Amino acid sequence: MSTHLLPLLAPLALLLAAFAGFRDPGRRPASVPRAAEAAALTAVIVALLSAGLLALAGAGTSPLIGAHGIGLSVRLDAVSATMLVLVSFVGWTVVRYTATYLDGEDRQGAFTGWLCATLASVLLLVQAGNLTHFVMAWIATSLFLHRLLLFYPDRPTARRAARKKAVTARAGDAALIGAAILLAVGYRTSDIATIAEVARAGQAVLQGSALAVCTAGLIALAALLKSAQFPTHGWVTEVMETPTPVSALLHAGVINGGGFLLIRFADPMLLAPGVLSVL
Template identity: 40%
Template sequence: MSVFVGFFVTSGAGIQAMLALLVLLLPCTLLVAAGLVSQTRVKLNLVWRVAQLGAILAIVTAILSALSVWLYGSASVSVDAFLPTVRVDALSCLMLLLTSFLGWVILTYSRHYLAGDQGLRRYLCWLCLTLANVWLLVTLNNLFLVCVAWSTSSLTLHQLLIFYKNRPAALIAAHKKFIISRVADVLTWGAALLIYLQLNTLQIEQIPLALAALPQPPIGIQIAALLFVISAILKCAQLPFHGWLLQVMEAPTPVSALLHAGIVNIGGFILLRMTGLIETAPFAQLLLVVVGSVTASLAALVMMTRISVKVMLAWSTCAQMGFMLLEIGLGAYALALFHLLAHSLYKAHAFLSSGETVSRRVVMQIAPANHRLNTSQKLLAITGLMSGISLAACLTGLDPRQDPSIRLFGGVLVGSLLPLVNAPYAQRAWSQILLLVTQAFGLALVYGIWHFIFLGFLPPAATHVSMFGLIFAGSCLFGLLIVQQVVLSQPQGALSRWLHPRAFAGFHLDEVVTHLTLRIWPARLPVPVKTKLLKEIV
């Protein structure tokens, strides 16, 4: 095979070819595990070990692939004429490392969480198939195969969401998600078809080159970009198509972790992979900014009214996805990738440790935080926050004059830390101020270093940032900050009393979508579930 030929011709090309072959073989370990599940004679301990071994091999492969990118650069590797091309670059390596690590954690957690459950074999089969599709999705270079993997991962996840088939709420929520995802799949396939008809290629790394050779992007390409954006909006649970994300909480906790930490982020990954296409349609970029800004603002307000841990985390995911799409719409690709990775790790930990929330609350009550800042100390803390962020920006070369979106995201960072200025702490006031300034400087410095590193790996924004988009996003996020501060400072005020019932109801956006989806395609529940639902209603 060409792997061995490449190895003797050029060491770098040979190493990347072997890694590409290994990447293609990784899902086979999960497919073997899924096949062994159906064999009742095979002990489940062996199946768990095979699946976990596959995840560990994927982690090692991702690390080795990242080293090859650092040493030899990015490449699209064709192992053999009969095998698909693999994209070996920073984005695919990071996403493979993220999804394989999350897969290993979720497999390990599920092994103990669902021990003794009657449907354990069925659960493990669909979990392995879902992870296998995700690994293929983040590494393949052919747009057609990426669309196949995206659709298939959604279908296998659906089987996990309806794991408890006797729960009507879970079945109806999964049915809504199924309809919305199928609409998104149709849009995605339509976009891929338009790209092939216009550019005569489906190789992802060839699409920007083909677009650069055109004097002006044709209308078909702009429509394809818009279809990809709408598909990502649907699958990232943006308002008003967000209800299913909140209502699938009756699935097992590791499934929720997989959904919120992995699957729902795929829309952002696809857009990052297709940035050259998205930039040909300014309207599509503006749509990302508008939808992302509105979703992030409204979902954050709704989250303030929730007391259920998992529902609060679901609204948080909705808001975070909105902010990630906003970043992509404004061309902040490095920040969007950083956001995607950080949110995935945080949300996986939050869901898998949600059972310890009560224990943590008890500890907080035992050692309450009573130290607050006075007015002068608050002003000093805010000044320190802004100074720390500015210093970090100077040290890492972030220049707001060259990229106006840096001003917006710097303001968002300051605004996100402002609630900590008003919050009580266990430490004394001056220790609290020092901690806040250190946090602001550290966060800004980490992003600045990340931006500097990935400047050579991710393509810079090729189009001018829309001033209307910046103003709209800034207005939404600044309005959110003002409303939050007023509500927190005056919880019994007129604004709080007016806002709370509306925000608690999710501004009644999901009811309209639910009515339409169930009217177009009613959910068909099993007879025992219908009987149970009727008894609950009566």
């Protein structure tokens, strides 16, 4: 088994903690806060080990867990290793703070579960090695965050913020799916590293074509919507109706996903200078 699959242990640990939260969703769940913090700390350790692996073995992509370009694969390079360390560390801090902040709240276990699931999806996003993996993690992040935004469903402002976020998120998802399809067709692969390499070499089918502009435009649109840039920023100003850990998690990696998208697909973006100028 490829050593580059090591980063997958970080989201796996958090998903197990999320499952524990869903099994005991009520007030003061006996072991859920401890399990969540242990999982978050495990994610930090895995991220640091992944950075060490990168330094020793160099950048690389794991074999695909799937078939026909559809499935999971891990891309370990300077960008993903940096994001893994940053997101996991801030995530650990947020999970630790949540245990005290929500102590005695109804559905504390459920909140902790959705928090761990959201954090796991962000970690899956930053280590994605192929387009399918990237898109699935991107969508999962939005869906799990929606549950956190509705933690107080009886508050009208919380419901309004969640509705606004849902609309912008679905539009961003559609833009990213469209971009992924065009990238897969234009580069004849779903591997992100291969796409970047071909784009840098100037050998892409998309180069200098209207298809390049459309692809870059969809990537830029998805990034703008994910990062809540003007004029789609309204929902961000209303998340104060959710528990404070949600705001912290947003800045730990959720809304920064748009910036990560642009960094990860910077080489195809360079084939459409006009889109970059607008962006």
